Each structure stands twice: as structure tokens, then as C-alpha cells.
Amino acid sequence: MFLFLALHGLAQTDKADELYKNGLQLKKEGKCSEAVAVFKKAIELRPIFAAALYEVGWCYNELNQFEKAVPYLQKVIGLEKQNYLAFSEIGFSYLSLNRFDEAIEHLNKADALKPKLETTIYYLGLYYVRQNNKPEAVKKYNELSLLNSEYAPGLLNEIKKMK
Numbered sequence: 001m002f003l004f005l006a007l008h009g010l011a012q013t014d015k016a017d018e019l020y021k022n023g024l025q026l027k028k029e030g031k032c033s034e035a036v037a038v039f040k041k042a043i044e045l046r047p048i049f050a051a052a053l054y055e056v057g058w059c060y061n062e063l064n065q066f067e068k069a070v071p072y073l074q075k076v077i078g079l080e081k082q083n084y085l086a087f088s089e090i091g092f093s094y095l096s097l098n099r100f101d102e103a104i105e106h107l108n109k110a111d112a113l114k115p116k117l118e119t120t121i122y123y124l125g126l127y128y129v130r131q132n133n134k135p136e137a138v139k140k141y142n143e144l145s146l147l148n149s150e151y152a153p154g155l156l157n158e159i160k161k162m163k
Helices: 002-028 032-045 050-062 066-079 084-096 100-113 118-130 134-146 152-160
Strands: none
Touching: 002 032, 002 050, 032 050, 050 066, 050 084, 066 084, 084 100, 084 118, 100 118, 118 134, 118 152, 134 152
16 A cells, blocks of 8 residues: 555656745746646645745736735745845745835845845846935846846836936
């Protein structure tokens, strides 16, 4: 009986991995709604599948469904305390929900875990734009420029809109 359960568990893991790969392909093709459904099926088979949980959160952010992204990203952080991508992404979720204290807390944590991550620098720049702190926003723009980041022009546009 134990062997059957062990083999069944391996089959579930293999299926979850296959679903995860399919979800990544859909995400790459820009089909985030479809990818979410596939990632969720992978999570049903392996509830503590941090990578799939992260991707659901990322896709929800991409779909501007920030409230839905938060619980998935919180689960990732609960499972992987050093997952700088999850901290960065949930920081963006909170920023988009105007939950500024939580946004800066998570973005600073992401930046501490992985300095010079372009998305985190960009999100921090957006945070400073929303806080009407032009000097700090400009610092983040300069950091992105030094990294030759594709995010730099977008942040600059946001800074230019500031009064």
C-alpha cells in the first residue's frame, strides 16, 4: 500500500510539474488568464508549490487584479522567506492597491534580499512618485539608467507627470 501511495505521489508531482511548464508557456505567450487556471491546477496537485503560487500572483498583477495576487504571493513568502521576487511582486500589488506602508515594507525587503533588481527599483521609483517624493524617484530613475534598464523610460514618464 505504501508503494502505491508513494508512486501516486510521484505521479501527482510529475503532473504538477507538467502543468507548471504549460502555464509558463501560456504566460510567455501573454495568455495570463489561461495561465492562472493551469497554475491553479498544479497547485491543487501540490499545495505548497511556491513557484506556481508566485506565477499566479504575478499573472494576477499583470491582469490588474491586485487584490487576488496578494494571497498567493503571501503564501510564497510564507514558504520561502528569501524569495525576493515574491517580495517585489507583492510590493507592487500593495502599491497598486494604495497600501503604501505595506508596499514600501515589502519593496525594501526585496531590495535588501537582491539589490539592483530592476523591477524592484522600478516599483520603488513608482512608490516615490506616488508619495510625491521627486528626489527619491529621480534616484531610482538614475539607478535604472545606470543598469541600462528598459524600465527607465517608463519611470521617467511617471516622474515628468509629477508637479
